[in-house]
Amino acid sequence: MSAPSPPQEPAPPPTSGEAGDPLLRPLTIGGLALDRRLLMAPMAGLTTPAFRRSVRRWGAGLVFTEMISAYGVHYDNRRTLDYFLHTEDEHPLGFQLFGADADVMADAARRAVEAGADLVDLNMACPVRKVVKTGAGAALLGEPDKAAGIVTAVVRAVEGSGVPVTVKIRSGLRDGDGMGRAVAVRLAVAGAAAVCIHPRTAAQLYRGRADHDVTSALAAELPVPVIASGDVDGRAAALRLLERGAAAVMLARGAVGAPWLFAQVLGADEPAAAEKLAEVRRFTAEVIDELGSRAVGHLRQFWGRFRRHGALDKPLALELMRARDLDAVRALLDL
Ligand SMILES: Cc1cc2nc3c(=O)[nH]c(=O)nc-3n(C[C@H](O)[C@H](O)[C@H](O)COP(=O)(O)O)c2cc1C
Structure with a gap:
């Protein structure tokens, strides 16, 4: 076993990379100004406050809570409300909510804003059975009217706060159904300030490759920024997605156990x-x-x-x- 070294201050997050680094161009999502285009994706069971601070230290420009049950918030479930806990050094911080009822989602969003959210993201991507069978997560891809109604209600609920409402989607429920793209247009019209796409289908879960042709097509179609999630494992992959039209990219599994991947994607050498x-x-x-x-x-x-x-x-x-x-x-x- 190697002897642990004494505590050290971690590297400050890079603030400037190579000249004109596209990942360090500012990005505005609704009323929220970000200083970079490299974000940490929400991950259930992983993106706790300590995790979020860890990736912020290495350069994440925006972090998210894990997905939080809007029902739990609405009905004051103590354990659900604990997901709102965070510290000042995590900002900018997005709160991600999941649910299937527009009024409940609107109430939860209002309370997320009161609790300090800089952005409210609505999960229409989760493929897990327990979530989908309640009509939430990826199930909403197949219900465009309901999905758009949720966005309208949530946008109205947080109006005046300056906090943008975004949505995270999958490419569809099953291969070739194109539901992600079809619903995304409706979500943007309903007031989503950005759409994040993880272009695997719900049926794929986390297997296979993300199909970022879908991301490019969506970026060309939507009047709002499109954020890409899926298989970003290094600087080359991140830059390629920006070239292909994404406004920003998210790291997810690649940063679990490697928070310094953020600094590396921004051009730093691998830390010792x-x-x-x-x-x-x-x-x-x-x-x-x-x-x-x-x-x-x-x-x-x-x-x-x-x-x-x-x-x-x-x-x-x-x-x-x-x-x-x-x-x-x-x-x-x-x-
Ligand atoms: C364990 C795990 C938990 C996740 N939890 C969430 C979640 O709560 N909300 C969400 O929108 N996406 C969630 N995701 C999806 C990620 O945000 C991301 O879109 C996905 O992992 C694809 O990126 P990757 O290929 O870089 O891992 C989760 C993924 C994993 C592996």
Whole structure:
């Protein structure tokens, strides 16, 4: 096991890359001004406050909560409302809501704005059965009237706040149905300030390649910015998507266990192992602060990924996987 290095300040997020870097051009979404076009996608179970701060440190221009049940918010479910918790250094921060009822979504959006959202994103992309069977997530792709009605109601509910409403969609429910593009036009007309597309179908879940021909076609069609999500694994992929018409790109799975991917996409060299380990230690300490004993299980999602991305050596990653309590995790990372 390698000895952890002492705590270090992580690298500041890059503020200027190579001259004229397209990823560092400002972008306005409704009333929200972003200083770059590289964003962190929402990910259930992963994009917690500690995670969001971690990717912000490495250069993410906008971060999102994981998807939050609009019903849970509307009915004051304590655990759901905990998803609103965040710290000042996470901003700009998008709150993502899912649900199928326009009034409930509108109420949840109003409350998200009160809680500090800089942007409200509506999830019409989630393919998980538990969500789709309630008519929410990707199920809305097949119900354009209902989907547009939700956007209209939510936009009206947050009117005057300056907070933009965006929607995240898939390319369709099944291969070739074209539902994503068809519904996106309706969503923009209804007032969505941007559309984010993950161009896999709901049936594909997370398998296969994202079909960014759909992203290009949508970008050519829509009067609002189109944000691309799917398979962005480095600078070349990100730049290619901007060239193909996307207004901004999102990192998702590629940044789990590698928050420094943001800096690399913005042109920085890969950080040294010691720098990566310092980030792992800081992230771990913050997760423990936030989750207490639940951190042990939560962090197990990360150790293997940190190992694959060169932040932990194999023996240390294995010991962390085996750690049963917070004291063991702290001892292994010298926290
Ligand atoms: C574990 C996991 C959880 C996710 N949770 C959400 C979510 O809550 N909301 C959402 O809009 N997308 C969610 N996504 C989709 C991602 O935001 C992203 O669009 C997708 O992973 C494609 O990007 P990638 O190929 O770079 O991973 C999730 C994806 C994964 C793998």
